[in-house]
Amino acid sequence: MAEYVKSYQYKSMNTVLSILILGSGGREHAIAWKIRQSRQAVRIFVAPGNAGTADIATNVPVDVTDFEQLKRFCIEEEIQMLVVGPEVPLVEGVADFFQMDPLLADIDVIGPGSRGAMLEGSKAFAKDFMLRHQIPTAAFLRVNKLNLEEGFLFLQKLKAPYVLKADGLAAGKGVLIIHDPEEARHELKAMLEGKFGKASDEVVIEEFLPGIEMSAFVLTDGSDFVMLPSAKDYKRIGENDSGPNTGGMGAVSPVVFADKVFMEKVKDRIIKPTILGLQQEQIAYKGFIFFGLMNVGGDPYVIEYNARLGDPETECILTRIKTDFVDLLRACAKGSLGSYKSETDDRFAVTVMLVAEGYPGTYKRGDKISGLETVNDCVVFHAGTASDISTGSPKTNGGRVLAVTALGDTLEEARATALSNAAKISYQGKYYRRDIGLDLLHFKPF
Numbered sequence: 001m002a003e004y005v006k007s008y009q010y011k012s013m014n015t016v017l018s019i020l021i022l023g024s025g026g027r028e029h030a031i032a033w034k035i036r037q038s039r040q041a042v043r044i045f046v047a048p049g050n051a052g053t054a055d056i057a058t059n060v061p062v063d064v065t066d067f068e069q070l071k072r073f074c075i076e077e078e079i080q081m082l083v084v085g086p087e088v089p090l091v092e093g094v095a096d097f098f099q100m101d102p103l104l105a106d107i108d109v110i111g112p113g114s115r116g117a118m119l120e121g122s123k124a125f126a127k128d129f130m131l132r133h134q135i136p137t138a139a140f141l142r143v144n145k146l147n148l149e150e151g152f153l154f155l156q157k158l159k160a161p162y163v164l165k166a167d168g169l170a171a172g173k174g175v176l177i178i179h180d181p182e183e184a185r186h187e188l189k190a191m192l193e194g195k196f197g198k199a200s201d202e203v204v205i206e207e208f209l210p211g212i213e214m215s216a217f218v219l220t221d222g223s224d225f226v227m228l229p230s231a232k233d234y235k236r237i238g239e240n241d242s243g244p245n246t247g248g249m250g251a252v253s254p255v256v257f258a259d260k261v262f263m264e265k266v267k268d269r270i271i272k273p274t275i276l277g278l279q280q281e282q283i284a285y286k287g288f289i290f291f292g293l294m295n296v297g298g299d300p301y302v303i304e305y306n307a308r309l310g311d312p313e314t315e316c317i318l319t320r321i322k323t324d325f326v327d328l329l330r331a332c333a334k335g336s337l338g339s340y341k342s343e344t345d346d347r348f349a350v351t352v353m354l355v356a357e358g359y360p361g362t363y364k365r366g367d368k369i370s371g372l373e374t375v376n377d378c379v380v381f382h383a384g385t386a387s388d389i390s391t392g393s394p395k396t397n398g399g400r401v402l403a404v405t406a407l408g409d410t411l412e413e414a415r416a417t418a419l420s421n422a423a424k425i426s427y428q429g430k431y432y433r434r435d436i437g438l439d440l441l442h443f444k445p446f
């Protein structure tokens, strides 16, 4: 009966669909923005959200891992769809929690259960999964305190640089790339002794793959998938990819080196075997998969899986999706993605992330943001912002503050528009990279 009522409601365009998005970054603002453009009438809630989501949706002051509070809210507001932005609630089992509770089981959750989220939550699980399903990835060894000697021997067999990965979630900081063999041994030991807490109780040692990185995204209902636009992310804080890693300083879509031939290889060698592998292992998966890929001389290898969309890639790619996003999410929930055609804008999108001074180290919050009303021909997604209680105007509230995205017929044009708008916004200590996409302007194919 519940099924019947729900599908009936979906068919009626007069019915307002209530959606809750979990998260508070630029990715979640972009998801809310894209949902807001749907021809379907929607009520959008974001928990906990930011100053940007407050403009187009209703923010809900609930933590993404407080499942009991989320339950209360979903029942009260008759939520019909939950879209999970970040990895932590997925790995902690938010989708399972909803599925197992009779009061929540009718809510469509976009995001895998905790077993599917292990693709991101455990690097060791992901590597074994790829091995079982012959998905191209770097050679590796799983190491814990019991086989440390074996780990040292494996390091000896590899050539520098050495790649050490904490098995568990470490907020994007758990990967070390080390050039000196002695230092690699030392760091391996330090990781197993708790350098990243429990996340590095186990470490994956990997062969280093030389190449150029990109991110591919799909939405899957567990048997079929829709390919979303690909992107290249710029992870380092400094121009020319210098300095420490960040959550991402910008993104470009499409990726010039991810041409038709390369993307066919990605589909055949990586995406299809991944979805088939999940099916074979009876891991139900409705949600996004983010494939972190290395293009090694024209052949794709998986660097990592994520069980969610990327940030800032989402702020970039969603501006190129022409398809009604609510239709797409509903097709995913209903398991009908197989008959779904998604349309993409051919133009280039460039996202420039404005960050706080000091990021990715310590930084200040609470600085007034101005100039947002002066931008044009771009979309400004809020990442780390909050509304000032007394004035209601936005202030900085995180390391990554705003994501400025512009479209253009050429990469140059999209870059120029994003950068000129980035310059119009101000807050104390604003910093951004001016070279997002610059490397791809004169990219020579393999």
Ligand code: AMP
Pocket: 138, 163, 165, 172, 175, 177, 206, 207, 208, 209, 210, 213, 292, 303, 304
């Ligand atoms: P991950 O968190 O697994 O994405 O790793 C962080 C970054 O380390 C990646 O974005 C790559 O730039 C780099 N990396 C990870 N694994 C490898 C590898 N096997 N070879 C080369 N670079 C890698």
Ligand code: GLY
Pocket: 233, 247, 248, 306, 309, 310, 311, 312, 313
């Ligand atoms: N931009 C990389 C990530 O979202 O993990």
